[in-house]
Amino acid sequence: MTVNVEALGFDELEIGELSVLFDDQPPEEIIGWAIERFGSRLAIVTSFQAEGMVILDMATKLDPHIRVITIDTGRLPEETHAFMEQVRNRYGINIEVYAPDAEDVRRMVTTHGPNLFYRDVTLRLLCCQIRKVRPLLNALRGLNAWITGLRREQWASRINIRKIELDHDHGAIVKLNPLADWTHDEVWAYLDAHDVPRHPLYEKGYTSLGCAPCTRPVGPGEDPRAGRWWWEKDAPKECGMHCSIETGGLERELEALLKES
Numbered sequence: 137m138t139v140n141v142e143a144l145g146f147d148e149l150e151i152g153e154l155s156v157l158f159d160d161q162p163p164e165e166i167i168g169w170a171i172e173r174f175g176s177r178l179a180i181v182t183s184f185q186a187e188g189m190v191i192l193d194m195a196t197k198l199d200p201h202i203r204v205i206t207i208d209t210g211r212l213p214e215e216t217h218a219f220m221e222q223v224r225n226r227y228g229i230n231i232e233v234y235a236p237d238a239e240d241v242r243r244m245v246t247t248h249g250p251n252l253f254y255r256d257v258t259l260r261l262l263c264c265q266i267r268k269v270r271p272l273l274n275a276l277r278g279l280n281a282w283i284t285g286l287r288r289e290q291w292a293s294r295i296n297i298r299k300i301e302l303d304h305d306h307g308a309i310v311k312l313n314p315l316a317d318w319t320h321d322e323v324w325a326y327l328d329a330h331d332v333p334r335h336p337l338y339e340k341g342y343t344s345l346g347c348a349p350c351t352r353p354v355g356p357g358e359d360p361r362a363g364r365w366w367w368e369k370d371a372p373k374e375c376g377m378h379c380s381i382e383t384g385g386l387e388r389e390l391e392a393l394l395k396e397s
């Protein structure tokens with residue numbers, strides 16, 4: 137991805153200083169700062185999980201026209217589409233929907249079948265690359281900053297996230313994680329206090345939401361992310377949208393797939 141030159145008003149040192157400054161700031165302050173600093177070159181990227189809804193609620197109160205982006209992988213549960221409608225109506229917003237490239241999907245499914253992800257981790261990561269990571273790259277093109285609902289306590293790979301980072305996987309634009317230090321309980325207390333709509337699958341025992349074939353409800357005492365790619369052992373419970381996941385196998389597979397074109 138080409139580097140977004142306008143975003144380079146910041147270097148690592150300045151971002152480091154801002155991250156220290158932001159670390160004890162409430163999320164609204166950080167979101168407000170970002171709206172002022174980046175205007176229409178800022179977007180929330182959300183899959184409408186509880187954290188994303190906190191961000192969306194806070195941000196639309198500060199700027200009703202803030203851009204909201206989501207990735208429709210083509211394998212989302214119907215409940216997510218219904219919830220998207222609900223969110224559009226409740227907040228009076230347009231949601232920018234990015235989808236995978238149809239040719240990439242056709243090639244992948246022709247070669248490996250529609251449910252390739254169950255066979256091995258490399259094929260699962262290939263599917264995530266085609267259906268999530270690449271559409272996200274397209275969505276972020278032209279932006280100077282994006283806001284996520286990531287929290288440190290969600291998974292080991294997220295433990296070191298800062299509230300503001302330079303996102304080198306996406307052209308060194310600014311990535312904001314205003315809820316980085318929030319707990320699960322704080323998220324749900326906010327939803328209750330502000331009457332924020334919540335995705336209907338939470339009521340059915342889901343604790344993390346994603347594509348229908350790769351997500352299931354979790355049992356009592358299980359890790360909240362245990363329902364994602366539950367059949368995999370010792371694999372990262374990440375898709376590559378928030379951190380690059382590199383395995384030789386994935387790179388070779390992706391390269392081979394793309395060479396077919």
Ligand code: SF4
Binds near residue numbers: 261347375
């Ligand atoms: S979560 Fe599953 S269906 Fe969705 S993109 Fe990843 S592997 Fe494919």
